Amino acid sequence: MAPNPAADTALWPAPHASGAVDATVHVPGSKSVTNRALVLAALASEPGWLRRPLRSRDTLLMAGALRAMGVAIEEGVGPDGTGEAWRVLPTGLRGPATVDVGNAGTVMRFLPPVAALADGPIRFDGDPRSYERPLHGVIDALRVLGARIDDDGRGALPLTVHGGGALDGGPVEIDASSSSQFVSALLLSGPRFNQGVEVRHVGSALPSMPHIRMTVDMLRAVGAQVDTPESGGEPNVWRVTPGALLGRDLTIEPDLSNAQPFLAAALVTSGKVLIPDWPARTTQPGDRLREIFTEMGGSCELTDYGLEFTGSGAIHGIDVDLSEVGELTPGIAAVAALADSPSTLRGVSHLRLHETDRLAALTKEINELGGDVTETADGLHIRPRALHSGVFHTYEDHRMATAGAIIGLAVEGVQIENVATTAKTLPDFPALWTGMLEA
Ligand SMILES: O=C(O)C1=C[C@@H](OP(=O)(O)O)[C@@H](O)[C@H](O)C1
Numbered sequence: 001m002a003p004n005p006a007a008d009t010a011l012w013p014a015p016h017a018s019g020a021v022d023a024t025v026h027v028p029g030s031k032s033v034t035n036r037a038l039v040l041a042a043l044a045s046e047p048g049w050l051r052r053p054l055r056s057r058d059t060l061l062m063a064g065a066l067r068a069m070g071v072a073i074e075e076g077v078g079p080d081g082t083g084e085a086w087r088v089l090p091t092g093l094r095g096p097a098t099v100d101v102g103n104a105g106t107v108m109r110f111l112p113p114v115a116a117l118a119d120g121p122i123r124f125d126g127d128p129r130s131y132e133r134p135l136h137g138v139i140d141a142l143r144v145l146g147a148r149i150d151d152d153g154r155g156a157l158p159l160t161v162h163g164g165g166a167l168d169g170g171p172v173e174i175d176a177s178s179s180s181q182f183v184s185a186l187l188l189s190g191p192r193f194n195q196g197v198e199v200r201h202v203g204s205a206l207p208s209m210p211h212i213r214m215t216v217d218m219l220r221a222v223g224a225q226v227d228t229p230e231s232g233g234e235p236n237v238w239r240v241t242p243g244a245l246l247g248r249d250l251t252i253e254p255d256l257s258n259a260q261p262f263l264a265a266a267l268v269t270s271g272k273v274l275i276p277d278w279p280a281r282t283t284q285p286g287d288r289l290r291e292i293f294t295e296m297g298g299s300c301e302l303t304d305y306g307l308e309f310t311g312s313g314a315i316h317g318i319d320v321d322l323s324e325v326g327e328l329t330p331g332i333a334a335v336a337a338l339a340d341s342p343s344t345l346r347g348v349s350h351l352r353l354h355e356t357d358r359l360a361a362l363t364k365e366i367n368e369l370g371g372d373v374t375e376t377a378d379g380l381h382i383r384p385r386a387l388h389s390g391v392f393h394t395y396e397d398h399r400m401a402t403a404g405a406i407i408g409l410a411v412e413g414v415q416i417e418n419v420a421t422t423a424k425t426l427p428d429f430p431a432l433w434t435g436m437l438e439a
């Protein structure tokens with residue numbers, strides 16, 4: 001298995017801001033869009049292009065897994081001769097192959113349905129944490145849809161999908177309350193199943209709805225027919241018609257969730273940060289930051305050039321349901337710990353099964369710097385207190401590292417353990433962060 005570059009115990013002195021930041025930060029491509037685009041291009045019936053793809057641990061694992069199944073992903077410039085790009089040449093999906101999922105939710109959930117279409121066994125393995133992250137929704141559904149899967153009975157990794165070259169597909173019920181990625185995974189490969197797929201979510205609340213909308217939008221953009229609750233269908237039911245997928249030329253949007261720490265820097269230093277190429281319309285959950293960070297004290301302006309976000313000097317607490325945008329929680333918690341009033345972050349109990357138990361990790365690390373955070377059944381209650389120096393542990397979670405860096409801007413002497421773990425989705429983070437402060 002590929003080594004995990006994230007396993008590192010080095011301490012990184014988080015830069016402390018001596019004044020207001022004033023910077024333009026070019027944020028690399030979206031992890032969620034890049035990994036969906038790779039899967040859809042691999043399943044298409046003709047070659048496609050991804051321009052400005054994110055190159056990070058999660059996306060390189062996705063590309064490596066697809067290559068192992070026979071898909072050619074070539075380095076190149078885009079069709080117009082500008083910008084870095086990947087050219088994806090789909091082929092018949094082959095087994096046997098081995099897939100390293102690392103700790104990438106998108107890889108461990110989106111690829112077993114793809115593997116069911118391969119013509120041989122595909123073995124899935126990953127980091128120790130990947131064994132603990134929920135996968136039952138995908139495994140159980142694929143069995144109902146006709147796949148043969150060997151696992152150890154826990155409904156989790158490691159496992160082998162015995163690809164049979166095709167899959168019946170059809171209707172299936174799943175409980176996706178622990179991860180929206182179960183729904184996205186089945187929809188993404190659905191056009192290639194003989195009968196398509198009809199996914200019915202039957203559990204309690206479904207998190208991360210914008211990510212399901214992203215899946216639906218991207219499927220439609222490559223020619224798939226998708227019926228959704230929003231398009232007049234039944235609540236909690238998504239239907240994908242079988243059919244060929246087109247190869248497209250897609251430019252990947254900047255990762256708005258990875259823009260979060262830079263916007264937070266403007267908020268906590270009363271500064272100004274410009275993020276070029278912020279899309280005018282997007283399904284990325286990070287777009288909600290315009291509203292959330294405005295309520296917390298900033299202001300923003302979206303122009304043709306990008307998003308300009310300005311801090312006002314005040315940082316307010318917030319009472320907010322983050323169930324749709326759970327991956328923003330660590331960064332919001334970091335800002336909330338520096339605010340002038342308490343915050344309640346709700347609707348995110350599923351974060352206990354993310355890269356790490358994020359609710360426990362945020363509580364422990366902020367409190368060890370002198371904070372006052374308590375876990376609730378579905379989130380965090382944060383009462384700001386004067387924080388002091390110390391080590392901020394990151395538990396191989398990229399968003400813990402960036403949350404610690406936000407606190408470090410305002411609190412002298414914070415050291416981030418294993419800042420290299422940001423390589424999961426943003427390998428350039430330390431350089432972008434120091435570059436922002438030197439601008
Ligand atoms: O589909 C996606 O790209 C994602 C969906 C969400 O997962 P959950 O629904 O498991 O939270 C999100 O947290 C994750 O970072 C990316």
Ligand SMILES: C=C(OP(=O)(O)O)C(=O)O
Nearest residue numbers: 103104105106327354355
């Ligand atoms: C939850 C996250 O990632 P994953 O795709 O591994 O689920 C995340 O990036 O915050």
